Amino acid sequence: MRLTDLPLRQPAYVDMIDWSALTPSEGQRLREYGLCEGASVEALHHGGFLGKGPIACKVGRMTIAMRRNHAAAVTVRTGPDTGAQDEPA
Amino acid sequence: MSMLPLVALVGNPNAGKSALFNALTGARQKLGNYPGVTVERKAGRLALSDGRPVELVDLPGTYSLDPTSPDEQVTRDVVLGKQEGEKRPDALVIVVDASNLDNHLRFTLELIALGLPTVVALNMVDLATRDGLELDANILSRELGVPVISTVAVRKRGLDHLRQELDGLMNGAPAPYTARPAGDFDTTRNEARRIARAAIVRETPSRRLTAAVDRMLLHPVIGFVILLALLFVMFQAVFSWASAPADMLEGWVTALGEAVTNTLPPGIVHDFLLQGVVGGVGAVIVFLPQILILFFFILMLEATGYMARAAFIMDSLMARVGLSGRAFIPLLSSFACAVPGIMATRTISDPKDRLTTILIAPLMTCSARLPVYGLIISAFIPARTVGWGVGLQGLVMFLLYVFGIVGALVAAWALRLTVTKGESSGFLMEMPKYQWPRPQDLLIGLWQRAVIFLKRAGTIILFTNIVLWVLMSFPKAPDGVRQSEYSIAGRIAGGIHLLVEPIGFNRDISLALLPTMAAREVAVSAIATVYAIDAADDVEALDKGLGERLQGRWSLATALAFLAWFVFAPQCISTIAVTRRETAGWKWTGFMIGYLFVLAYAAAGITYWTAVALGLG
Numbered sequence: 001m002r003l004t005d006l007p008l009r010q011p012a013y014v015d016m017i018d019w020s021a022l023t024p025s026e027g028q029r030l031r032e033y034g035l036c037e038g039a040s041v042e043a044l045h046h047g048g049f050l051g052k053g054p055i056a057c058k059v060g061r062m063t064i065a066m067r068r069n070h071a072a073a074v075t076v077r078t079g080p081d082t083g084a085q086d087e088p089a
Numbered sequence: 090m091s092m093l094p095l096v097a098l099v100g101n102p103n104a105g106k107s108a109l110f111n112a113l114t115g116a117r118q119k120l121g122n123y124p125g126v127t128v129e130r131k132a133g134r135l136a137l138s139d140g141r142p143v144e145l146v147d148l149p150g151t152y153s154l155d156p157t158s159p160d161e162q163v164t165r166d167v168v169l170g171k172q173e174g175e176k177r178p179d180a181l182v183i184v185v186d187a188s189n190l191d192n193h194l195r196f197t198l199e200l201i202a203l204g205l206p207t208v209v210a211l212n213m214v215d216l217a218t219r220d221g222l223e224l225d226a227n228i229l230s231r232e233l234g235v236p237v238i239s240t241v242a243v244r245k246r247g248l249d250h251l252r253q254e255l256d257g258l259m260n261g262a263p264a265p266y267t268a269r270p271a272g273d274f275d276t277t278r279n280e281a282r283r284i285a286r287a288a289i290v291r292e293t294p295s296r297r298l299t300a301a302v303d304r305m306l307l308h309p310v311i312g313f314v315i316l317l318a319l320l321f322v323m324f325q326a327v328f329s330w331a332s333a334p335a336d337m338l339e340g341w342v343t344a345l346g347e348a349v350t351n352t353l354p355p356g357i358v359h360d361f362l363l364q365g366v367v368g369g370v371g372a373v374i375v376f377l378p379q380i381l382i383l384f385f386f387i388l389m390l391e392a393t394g395y396m397a398r399a400a401f402i403m404d405s406l407m408a409r410v411g412l413s414g415r416a417f418i419p420l421l422s423s424f425a426c427a428v429p430g431i432m433a434t435r436t437i438s439d440p441k442d443r444l445t446t447i448l449i450a451p452l453m454t455c456s457a458r459l460p461v462y463g464l465i466i467s468a469f470i471p472a473r474t475v476g477w478g479v480g481l482q483g484l485v486m487f488l489l490y491v492f493g494i495v496g497a498l499v500a501a502w503a504l505r506l507t508v509t510k511g512e513s514s515g516f517l518m519e520m521p522k523y524q525w526p527r528p529q530d531l532l533i534g535l536w537q538r539a540v541i542f543l544k545r546a547g548t549i550i551l552f553t554n555i556v557l558w559v560l561m562s563f564p565k566a567p568d569g570v571r572q573s574e575y576s577i578a579g580r581i582a583g584g585i586h587l588l589v590e591p592i593g594f595n596r597d598i599s600l601a602l603l604p605t606m607a608a609r610e611v612a613v614s615a616i617a618t619v620y621a622i623d624a625a626d627d628v629e630a631l632d633k634g635l636g637e638r639l640q641g642r643w644s645l646a647t648a649l650a651f652l653a654w655f656v657f658a659p660q661c662i663s664t665i666a667v668t669r670r671e672t673a674g675w676k677w678t679g680f681m682i683g684y685l686f687v688l689a690y691a692a693a694g695i696t697y698w699t700a701v702a703l704g705l706g
Contacts, residue, residue: 025157025438029517031274032152034192044300045307048405054414054516056307056401061189063299063520065401065414070515 003074004055006043012076014039021073030070034060041076093144094259095176096135097167099200100184101193102150103394103521105212107131108242109184110147111530113251120537123174128163128435130175137256138249146178154199159435168203180206180258182251187217187224187239188522190288194233194281201235206258209237210251216522221293229288243527299522306398316402319395323386324490325483327379327459334378342371357562364621365558369614370551372635376460376610380425380542381535383456387425388534392526396421397518404516410498411505413437413516416446420497423453424490425538427664430455431671439514445504447671448681451659452497454490456542457609461655462489464613468636469648492656496688508680545608549662553607554614561600561622573600573619592690593650593697593706597642605660612655646700653696657689 006012014037019027035041039059047053047065056065100106111118114133121130131147148167149160156162163172170177183200185193201207211226230237236254240247272280306312346367353359390396396418404414415437423430430450437443454462470482505513557578566575573579574596582600589599601615613635620638639648659665659682669678700706 026515026517028155029152029157031278032195033517033519034278036275036278045303045401047307047309047312047401049309051309053309053405053408054401056303056520058300060191062192063303065397065404065516065518065520067404067408067516070517 001076001078003041003043003057003071003076004068006041006076006078008043008045010078011040011042012078014041014074015077016075018073018075022070026070030066033064034062035064035074041074093134093142094179096143096145096180096182096255096259097148097178098145098182098184099148099164099168100150100212101152101186101189101196103519104150104184104186104189104193105242106147106150106184108527108530109210109212109240110145111527111533112242112248114145116533116536118533118537123163123172128160129432135252135255137259138252139256141256141259143179143255143259145182146175151196153196157438168200168205178205180208180255182255183207183209184212185209187211187214188220188222190224190285191282194285195278197233198277198281201233207235208251208254208258209233209235210240210247211237212240212242213524214239215241216524219298220522222289223291224288225290226288229284232284232287243529302523303398303520306395307401309402312398312402316399319390320490321487323383324487325480326386327382327486329480329483330382331378335375338375338377339371342367342375345371360562360622361555361558364562364618365555366551368621369554369558369618370546372614372617373460373546373550373610374543376463376613377539377542379459379463380456381539383459384425384535384538385531387422388531389526390421392524392530394521394523397520400516400518401520406498408513408516410502411509411513412442412445412501413514415516415518416442419446419450420453423450423455426455426457427451427453427661428667431664431667434671437514441505441509441511442514444672444677445501445509447668448504448509448677448684449497449500451661451664451681451685452493452500452657454493454656455609455661457661458489458655460610460613462486462652464616464636464639465648465652468639469643469645489652489656492653492692496657496692500684500688546610549607550611550614553604553611554618557604557611557615558618558622561618571623573597573623578603589690589693592654592694593644593647593701594654594693595643595647598647598651602660607662609655609660612660644706646697646706649700649705650693650697654689654693657685657692659685659689 014035016037017035022030042058043055044058044063045056047056052068054065054067055071056063057071098106098110110131110133113135118131118133121132122128123130128149133145134142135145136142146167148164151161151164154165154168156165166172167175168178168181181200183197185197197209209229211224211229214224217224226237226239238247238251238254240251306315346363349359349362349367353362390399399421400414400417403417407414407416416434419430419433422433427450430453431447434443434446434450437446466482466485470485473481475481475484560578561573561576563576566572574583578600579596581603582596585602586594586596586599589602597616597619600619601612604615605612616639617635620635624638665678665682668681669675672678
C-alpha cells in the first residue's frame with residue numbers, strides 16, 4: 001500500500017521507498033527526518049481541499065509534512081513489525 | 090572577532106536551541122551577519138561557574154553536516170573551522186530534543202565524531218515527560234561518550250550544571266570519554282536508534298496533545314478559517330491595542346517640541362530642531378507600539394509552532410502559483426519586515442522557488458508601511474464600527490494587507506510562468522510540537538526589534554529628514570509663495586509631480602516620494618516636515634494634528650490612491666540592498682524595483698480614477 005492510501009491514524013511500517021522518484025536533496029531530507037525502510041509511520045492529516053494537499057504523518061517520534069507525489073513513493077505495510085531492517089543485526 | 094574562547098550551540102531545528110541560548114546569555118546578545126552571506130550571527134556572553142567569560146554563538150539549526158541551504162552551510166563551516174570571520178569553536182554544546190532522541194542523536198553522533206570538546210544538553214525534558222517519556226541521562230552519557238545534562242531552558246539547575254561541565258571542558262580537563270568515529274548515514278542512524286532505545290527508561294502512551302490540536306488546525310476548512318481569523322485579529326490588535334501607548338508617545342513628542350520652542354530663540358537652529366528633527370523623527374517614533382504588537386504576533390506564531398501549520402494549510406494554494414507552503418513562512422515574516430523575510434528564504438532549497446519568493450516578499454505589508462497606513466486611515470476613514478465589534482479602520486487596514494497578499498500571489502503565478510519558469514519543487518517540512526512560548530524569549534525578541542526600529546529612526550530616517558529639511562528650507566520663498574514649492578526640494582518635486590499627477594498625487598506627495606526611497610516611514614515624517622515648514626508662520630495651523638491638516642489638503646480619492654501606491658511600491662533601501670546581496674547582483678534587483686513601480690503606478694491610478702468616478706474626488 002502506498003502511504004497516500006494508508007488510512008489515517010493506522011500505525012504502519014515503511015516497506016520500501018522508491019528513491020528514484022525523489023531528487024537527491026529530497027531523498028536526503030527525508031532520510032534526515034528518519035524516513036527509511038522499517039521506520040514506523042502513521043498518516044495523521046490530509047491537507048488541502050478534497051484531501052489533495054500535503055500529508056502530515058508521524059515518522060518515528062517526529063511529525064513531518066510532504067506532498068502526495070512524494071508520499072506516493074513510499075510503500076507501507078500494516079500489521080506487526082517484523083523489524084527486518086529496524087534492528088541493527 | 091572576539092578573543093574570548095568560543096562555544097557553539099548546535100543542533101537540529103526545533104530542539105529548543107534559541108530558548109536555551111536566551112536562558113544562558115540573557116538579553117545581552119549581539120546580532121550580526123556572517124561575512125559574504127546574509128545568515129544572521131547570534132552571539133552572547135556566558136559566564137562560566139568560575140566567572141570566566143566565554144562567547145556563545147547560536148548556530149542555525151540543521152539536520153546533518155550535509156547542507157542543503159545557505160544557513161545549514163554556515164553551521165557546517167563553523168564547526169569545521171572553515172567559516173570566514175569565525176574561529177573554530179573551542180567547544181560544542183549539542184542541543185537535543187529529549188522527545189525526539191532517535192532522530193536527533195544521529196546528528197549528535199556526527200558532531201561528536203568531529204572530536205571537539207563536547208557536552209550534550211538533553212533539552213525540553215519537561216515536554217518529553219508530558220509525552221510520557223522517561224529518560225536516563227547517565228545511560229545516554231555512557232553510550233555517547235560525552236557528558237549529558239538534562240535541561241529545561243527556564244530551570245536554573247540544569248543550566249548551572251551545564252556551565253560547570255563547560256567549565257571543565259574549557260579548562261582542558263582531559264575528558265573521561267573518548268570520541269568515536271562516525272560511520273555512514275545508515276550505520277549512524279541505527280546506532281542512534283540503539284542508544285535512544287537504551288536511554289528510554291519508560292514509555293507510556295502519550296496524551297498526544299499536539300495530534301489533537303492538529304486535527305483542528307490542519308483541517309482543510311476549519312484550519313483555513315482559523316488562520317484567516319488569526320491574521321484578522323492580529324491586524325485589529327495592531328490598531329486598537331496601540332492607540333493608548335501611541336497617544337502617550339505623541340504627547341511626549343509634542344512636549345519635546347514645546348520645550349524646543351520655549352528654550353531656543355526663533356531662528357534657523359530652532360526651526361531645524363523643531364521641523365527637521367522633532368517633527369520628522371517624532372512622527373515615526375509614535376508608531377513603535379504598533380510595530381511591537383505586530384512583532385509580538387509574529388514571534389508568538391513562530392514560538393508556538395503554529396507557523397509550520399500555516400505553511401501546511403497554505404501549501405495547496407501556494408502550489409497553484411508555483412510555490413510551496415514553505416515560502417509562506419518568509420512571506421508571513423515579511424509582514425513584519427521584508428529584510429528578515431528575504432533572509433528567511435534561505436531555508437528554501439530550490440533556487441527558482443527562492444528567487445520567486447524574494448521577488449514577491451516586498452509585496453507583503455511590512456511594519457514600515459504601518460505609519461503611512463495609520464496616518465492616512467486615521468485621517469480619512471471614520472472611526473466607527475461596522476458591526477460585531479469590527480472597526481472600519483481596522484477593516485480597511487485588513488483589506489490593504491489582503492491586496493498585498495493577492496498581489497503577491499498573482500505576481501508569483503505570473504513570474505513562475507515567465508521569468509522564473511521551471512519544475513515546481515516539493516514541500517517537505519517538520520511539524521514541531523506545540524509549546525507555550527516563554528515570556529522572556531518573547532521579551533528578548535521584542536526588545537531586539539525595538540532597538541532595530543529606534544536605530545533606524547535615529548540614523549537613516551533622521552539623516553533623510555535632515556537632508557530633506559535643508560532642501561526644503563532653502564532658498565527662502567518670497568511672501569505669498571509656498572516655501573515647500575519654492576525650495577530646491579519643491580522644484581525637484583515639480584518634476585516628479587508631472588509624472589504622478591495623472592494618478593491623483595498632489596505636490597506634497599510628489600515631494601515625499603523621493604526621500605521615501607530611504608524608508609517607507611519617511612513618507613510620514615516628510616509630509617510632517619512639509620507642513621511644519623509651510624505652517625511656520627501660521628500659528629493656528631501649527632496647533633492642528635498632522636491628520637487634520639491632511640484632511641484640508643487632500644481629497645479622499647488622493648488618499649486612497651496614496652494607500653494603493655504603498656501596497657506595491659518598492660520604497661525601501663534596505664530591502665533593495667538585501668535583495669541585491671541574496672540574488673548576487675543587480676539583474677533581479679533591478680527587475681524587482683521595475684515591476685513593483687509599474688504595479689504601484691497602475692494600482693494608484695486605478696484607485697484614483699475609480700474613486701473620482703464614484704464622486705470621491
